[in-house]
Amino acid sequence: MDSRYLKGLTGEVVTPKDPFYNEARQEWNRAINKFPLVIVYCERKRDVVNAIRWARKRNVSIRIRSGGHHYEGYSTGDCVLVIDISRLNELKLNKKRNLLKMGAGAKNTDVYDLIGSNGYVFPGGTCPTVGVSGFTLGGGWGYSSRLYGLGCDSLLELELVDYKGKLIKANKSRNSDLFWACRGAGGGNFGLVVSMKFQLPKPANSSVTLVSFFYVGTTSEKQAQVMNIWQNWLKELDKRMTLVASFYNAEGEGLGIFARGFFYGSPEKAREILEPFSVVEGFRLELEESSFLEAVKKVEATYPPYEKFKSTGRFVQRSYSLDELETIAELVQNPAEGSDYAAVSFYAMGGEITEVGKRDTAFFYRDARYIMGIQSVWSDDAFAMENREWVRERFAYIKRITEGSFVNFPISHLKNYEREYFGDNAPRLNRVNEKYDPFNVFKFPQGLK
Ligand SMILES: Cc1cc2nc3c(=O)[nH]c(=O)nc-3n(C[C@H](O)[C@H](O)[C@H](O)COP(=O)(O)OP(=O)(O)OC[C@H]3O[C@@H](n4cnc5c(N)ncnc54)[C@H](O)[C@@H]3O)c2cc1C
Numbered sequence: 363m364d365s366r367y368l369k370g371l372t373g374e375v376v377t378p379k380d381p382f383y384n385e386a387r388q389e390w391n392r393a394i395n396k397f398p399l400v401i402v403y404c405e406r407k408r409d410v411v412n413a414i415r416w417a418r419k420r421n422v423s424i425r426i427r428s429g430g431h432h433y434e435g436y437s438t439g440d441c442v443l444v445i446d447i448s449r450l451n452e453l454k455l456n457k458k459r460n461l462l463k464m465g466a467g468a469k470n471t472d473v474y475d476l477i478g479s480n481g482y483v484f485p486g487g488t489c490p491t492v493g494v495s496g497f498t499l500g501g502g503w504g505y506s507s508r509l510y511g512l513g514c515d516s517l518l519e520l521e522l523v524d525y526k527g528k529l530i531k532a533n534k535s536r537n538s539d540l541f542w543a544c545r546g547a548g549g550g551n552f553g554l555v556v557s558m559k560f561q562l563p564k565p566a567n568s569s570v571t572l573v574s575f576f577y578v579g580t581t582s583e584k585q586a587q588v589m590n591i592w593q594n595w596l597k598e599l600d601k602r603m604t605l606v607a608s609f610y611n612a613e614g615e616g617l618g619i620f621a622r623g624f625f626y627g628s629p630e631k632a633r634e635i636l637e638p639f640s641v642v643e644g645f646r647l648e649l650e651e652s653s654f655l656e657a658v659k660k661v662e663a664t665y666p667p668y669e670k671f672k673s674t675g676r677f678v679q680r681s682y683s684l685d686e687l688e689t690i691a692e693l694v695q696n697p698a699e700g701s702d703y704a705a706v707s708f709y710a711m712g713g714e715i716t717e718v719g720k721r722d723t724a725f726f727y728r729d730a731r732y733i734m735g736i737q738s739v740w741s742d743d744a745f746a747m748e749n750r751e752w753v754r755e756r757f758a759y760i761k762r763i764t765e766g767s768f769v770n771f772p773i774s775h776l777k778n779y780e781r782e783y784f785g786d787n788a789p790r791l792n793r794v795n796e797k798y799d800p801f802n803v804f805k806f807p808q809g810l811k
Contacts, residue, residue: 363377363378363379363400367420368400370412370415370416370419371400371402371409371412371413371416372402372406372408372409372412372413373402373403373404373405373406373409373412373413373449374402374403374405375400375401375402375403376400376401376402376403377399377400377401378397378399383401386401386403386446387401387438387444388430388668389430389431389432389435389437389438390429390430390431390491390668390669391431391432391433391435391668391669391670391671392668392669392670393670393671393672393740393743393746393750394434394435394438396435396438396439396440397440397441398425398438398439398440398441398442398443398444399422399441399442399443400422400443400444401443401444401446402443402444402445402446403446403448403449404445404446404447404449404450404467405449405450406450407450407521407523407529407556410445410447410450410523410554410556411523411527411529412527413443413445414445414523414525414527414554414803415527416443417443417803418525418803422441422442422443423439423441423442423443423805424442424443424445424803424804425437425438425439425442425443425444425445425550425806426445426447426550426554426804427444427445427446427447427448428446428447428448428466428467428493428494428495428496429448429467429469429491429492429493429494429496429497430446430448430493431489431491431492431493431496432496432549432772433671433672433673433674433771433772433773434772434773434774434807434808436550436772436806436807436808437496437550439806445554446467447465447466447467447495447554447556448467448469448493449467450465450466450467450556450557451464451465451467451468451469451472452464452465452468453465453468453472453473453476455476455477455480455482457480460482460561460562460563460564460565461518461559461560461561461562462476462477462484462559462560462562463557463558463559464494464495464557464558464559464560465556465557466493466494466495466520466554466555466556466557466558467493467495468493468494468495469490469491469492469493469494470486470487470488470489470490470491470492470494470497470662471490471491471662472494473486473494474486474490474655474658474659474662475655477562478653478654478655478658479655480565481565482562482563482565482654483506483510483562483563483570483654484506484516484560484562485502485504485506485507485510485511485512485513485515485516485563486502486504486506486513487502487503487504487513488504488505488606488661488665489662489665490662490665491665494513494558495555495558496549497513497770498513498514498517498545498548498558499514499544499545499546499547499548499549499555500546500547500548500549500768500769500770501513501514501545501546501723501725501768501769501770502514502770503709503711503733503768503770504604505604505605505606505622505623505624505661506604506624506626507604507710507711507713507714507715508599508601508602508603508604508710508711508712508713508714508715509601509602509604509626509713509714510563510714511714511715511717511718512715512718512725514544514545514546514723514725515545515714515715515718515723516560516561516562516563517544517545517558517559517560518533518534518559518560518561519531519532519533519541519558519559520532520533520541520544520548520555520557520558520559521555521556521557521558522540522544522552522553522554522555522556522798523553523554523556524552524553524798524799525553525798525799525800525801525803525804529556530553530798532544539793539794539797540552540794540798542722542723542724542794543724543790543791543794543795544724545723545724545725546723546724546725546726546769546784546787547724547725547769547783547784547787547791547810548724549769549770550804550806550809551791551795551799551804551809551810552794552795552798552799552804553798553799553804554804568626568627569651569652569653569654570624570625570626570651570652570653570654570657571624571625571626571627571628571629571632571649571650571651571657572622572624572649572650572651572652572657572660572661573603573605573621573622573623573624573625573632573636573647573648573649574620574621574622574647574648574649575620575621575636575639575645575646575647575648576618576619576620576621576646577618577619577642577643577644577645577646578644578646579643579644580616580617580618580619580644581617582617582688582691582692582695583688583691584619584642584643584644585609585617585619585691585694586684586687586688586690586691587642588607588609588619588639588642589609589682589687589690589691589708590682590684590687591638591639591641591642592607592708592732593681593682593687593731594638594681595638595639596710596712596731596732597731599635599710599712599713600625600627600631600635601712601713601714602625602626602627603623603624603625603626603627603632603635603710604623604624604710604713605621605622605623605710606621606622606623606707606708606709606710607619607620607621607707607708608620608621608705608706608707608708609690609691609694609705609706609707609708610694610703610704610705610706611694611695611697611701611703611704611705612702612703612704613697613701613702613703617694617695622661623710624657628651629649629650629651632649633647633649669739670739670740670741670743670746671737671738671739671740671749672737672738672749672750672752672753672754673735673736673737673738673753673771674735674736674737674753674757674767674771674772674773675707675709675733675734675735675736675767675768675770675771676733676734676735676760676761676764676765676766676767676768677711677727677730677732677733677734677764677765677766677767677768678708678730678731678732678733678734678764679729679730679731679764679765680731682763686763689759690706690734690760691706693706693736693756693759693760694706697738697752698738698740698745698748698749698751698752699745699748700740700741700742700744700745700748700749701738701739701740701745701748701749701752702739702740702741703737703738703739704737704738704739704752705735705736705737706734706735706736706760707734707735707736707737708732708733708734708735709732709733709735710732711730711731711732711733712731712732715728716728716729720785720786720787721786721787724784724787724791726766726784726785726786726787727765727766727768727785730765730766733768733771734760734764735771736753736756736757736760737753738750738752738753753773754775757773757775766782766783766785767779767782767783768783769783769784772808774807774808776808779808780792780810780811783808791810792810792811795810795811
């Protein structure tokens with residue numbers, strides 16, 4: 363590529379002839395294999411502005427990348443300009459007002475380190491390397507969500523570079539329509555968010571109980587039984603507890619059930635709350651009380667540096683019959699060839715999430731009881747197709763019994779994706795998109811139209 367072609371781009375510019383290109387083009391999901399034209403690592407907001415202007419002048423499609431964890435890899439693409447903001451990650455904590463100002467490239471782990479070591483908690487995600495802006499723009503579910511709400515519920519303000527390269531501030535009183543839209547539907551759509559300001563929950567001296575439970579000798583029947591306990595238990599659950607329960611089939615281990623999450627209270631109380639699960643034989647419970655930061659670090663340590671996977675998630679609005687639960691458990695009985703891990707997972711919702719109205723932010727499915735995820739993980743590329751197909755086939759059943767998809771757990775096979783991700787908020791989102799990105803400069807396979 364002629365260097366004159368790249369004139370106007372600032373920051374670190376990586377092209378296919380660069381030795382670093384092969385690493386730079388990777389997403390966390392290593393099953394995504396795209397070849398961008400140029401990747402630019404922005405060091406300052408000005409680099410973002412220059413990148414957007416450059417792409418428009420050259421008629422090159424833009425993809426925005428923060429932490430690179432999009433399930434389907436929509437933060438990259440073939441022959442596109444990837445604007446990578448991972449280096450715009452400065453953090454500023456205002457202890458007087460309990461505020462966190464963050465460069466939009468910061469990752470969960472960066473935020474947890476700073477706020478945790480200052481005695482705060484943060485309603486972020488579970489994986490250390492997920493970008494906080496990507497997470498928040500899609501709503502953001504985590505182990506603190508039932509007590510502190512979704513990630514986007516703590517957002518006070520953001521700065522976004524629009525299609526003209528102009529810096530726009532959005533909060534409750536300025537560009538409030540954009541602010542509304544960015545709390546649940548902002549990822550990749552209206553412009554590039556370069557900073558965010560969060561209101562932190564007041565420093566809590568209380569500790570966190572890290573909850574883990576599993577079953578020894580699981581069978582498909584037990585998986586369905588535990589699912590049944592889960593759906594009844596969740597209705598009255600203390601909002602200080604947020605768990606995700608996975609019903610899985612792992613290579614070398616077979617069927618299993620594993621649940622994990624936080625309880626903002628004592629281990630004794632957690633044990634009492636989890637009592638209903640002990641009626642199924644083989645129940646084992648582990649409770650570890652520690653500071654918020656220590657609990658987060660233990661969770662972070664369970665994540666691999668990357669994976670090859672296909673995964674997605676849908677909102678559950680109702681109770682299922684035993685027959686249905688057996689069918690759900692049945693989904694993981696025969697994993698795809700080459701699968702390392704196949705699972706159906708339930709992410710608890712409710713609590714503070716429902717205290718915000720369905721129309722108050724772009725995150726529509728506030729009243730869901732939990733998110734039902736499905737995933738398959740593999741190592742050998744030779745089995746990628748089988749594993750993808752495995753998820754796709756089972757997704758067809760899950761889609762029939764659920765209502766709406768979680769945009770942070772997306773899937774490419776959604777016909778009416780605007781409606782599926784944003785429900786009745788979709789028409790208003792289209793209007794906001796038309797106002798802030800009238801020429802659809804920020805487009806990707808499931809972008810707002
Ligand atoms: C291992 C793993 C664990 C996860 N755990 C959780 C979880 O606990 N809870 C949860 O809610 N989600 C979770 N997710 C999903 C994750 O939150 C979403 O994929 C999120 O969009 C990732 O953000 P990112 O910045 O890392 O990814 P990216 O791929 O960089 O971005 C994701 C999308 O958002 C857009 N985007 C990112 N940053 C900006 C920005 N600053 N301005 C405008 N658009 C932007 C991108 O263009 C892309 O469309 C997990 C994902 C993985 C792979």
